[in-house]
Amino acid sequence: MTPDSVVPNDRPPDPAAGTVPSARSANALFWWLHAGGWGGVFLVNYFSALANGKPAEYWTVLLAVAIAGFLGTLGLRYLLRACGDRPPARVAWLMIVPAVLIAAAMGLTYKLVTDLEWCRQCLPFTRFGYFTYVIGQLYVVVGWASLYLVMTTWRKLRMQTEAALAATAMAHQAQLKMLRYQLNPHFLFNTLNAISTLVLDRDNATANRMVQGLSAFLRHSLDADPMQRVTLKQELDAIGLYLDIEKTRFAERLRVDVEVEPSCWPALLPSLLLQPLVENAIKYSVARRVEGGMIGVRAVREGDHLKLSVVDDGPGWPGLDLVGVPTDSASRGTRVGLANTRDRLRVLYGARQSFEVRNRGEGGFAVTMTLPFDIADASRQ
Incomplete structure (x- = not known):
């Protein structure tokens, strides 16, 4: 029956x-x-x-x-x-x-x-x-x-x-893939333009190194499954591929400072979560200043949460109010990487995450994310 x-x-x-x-x-x-x-x-x-x-x-x-x-x-x-x-x-x-x-x-x-x-x-x-x-x-x-x-x-x-x-x-996955695969065309344009300049200057060794770096980064970006999470170490290794390209462009003008608590290395997070934030910091803090700037990545554990920060020492975000909310004039047409990252976290974690932006008191801009602290199953590592 x-x-x-x-x-x-x-x-x-x-x-x-x-x-x-x-x-x-x-x-x-x-x-x-x-x-x-x-x-x-x-x-x-x-x-x-x-x-x-x-x-x-x-x-x-x-x-x-x-x-x-x-x-x-x-x-x-x-x-x-x-x-x-x-x-x-x-x-x-x-x-x-x-x-x-x-x-x-x-x-x-x-x-x-x-x-x-x-x-x-x-x-x-x-x-x-x-x-x-x-x-x-x-x-x-x-x-x-x-x-x-x-x-x-x-x-x-x-x-x-x-x-x-x-x-x-299916809609959830489609949204995540859409957010994840939105590569900034400015990054590709600037990189290809820098390679072209190096070729014209007959700096073939540097141009070749930059092409190989771009190839490695794009391969990693396209192969990474947006529905899978990676460890913080794997994420920072991928960010390293991106920064190698940018260091070729900016040389000594780009300074990178990474501070990670040892307990945070195996923590899981969405793949290439930090890349648009680092790219955003380079665009607004390094590329627009003759003296360049510093990009910092911080990771600490706070109880059952992982706290990630991407900071810079640039001019900050003009128009950002005191509580970290952009005014209409400041938010219109800018900081797309911030919006995509915020939406990814919201789709993946719901109310268990937080996403904050603020201008630093000592100068510069900071993005702080808090998400559940998870580590990979040891049996599958």
Whole structure:
């Protein structure tokens, strides 16, 4: 007694995913439970009859009645499947007449078997006894139909819920990939322009080194799965590929300072989370000043959270108010990397993260992120 498979027309659920069983497995489960259920009804009725003084040969009557119920509810199953798209309350009303007919057929089977003198001692004393017997079987059939309806409705709701969750997950992944793969065209333009200048100046060794660095960074950027997390060490190694390119462009004008607590190295975070923040700092703090500037990356653990900061010693963000919220004039058309990073964290961690921007009192700009402190499973490292 189990619901049938409700499979969408376009894409059936994957049984390997451990969610809703496939049509074949659901059908096989139905037959096992259907046969087992009616077998259980037969055994319960038989032992109950023996306890109430019925003769041992009474099993012939009960077996015939159980077979009638088995076949009758099997037909009821197909009627229920045909009405599967209707509201459960309406289906219940439509099943009243078929349920009464099945119970009557079971009562008729009872009479026919006893009339064949297989068990003359099993005859009821009055016609009213036949009527009460049919009513008793009606309860069994109604119970079967009710259980079938409940389980089938539950299964439909479960499949609808899983379909909605799958759609949400796909939208979630698409959003993350969109945010993750938004490479800044200014970075590519400036890098290619710097390579062109080096070639024109016949500084082939430096140009070749810069091309190799750009190739390594782009390969890492495109190969990294935006749905997977990396350790802080892996993240900083990737940032190192990016900074090697920028150091070729800016030479001594770019100074990098990395401070990481030892306990933070294995912490997990989204891949290339820091790159747009470092790129943003170079764009606004280093590239626009003749003397260049310093880019700092900080990582500390605070209880169950990882606190990451990207700071610079540039002019800061004009128009940023005292609580770290940009005014309309300051936010319009600028700092896209900040917005993308903030959105990635919001999608991935929800309320468990925080993202703050502020102008530093000693000069410069700071971005501070707080996210759950997780480390990779040691068995998979």
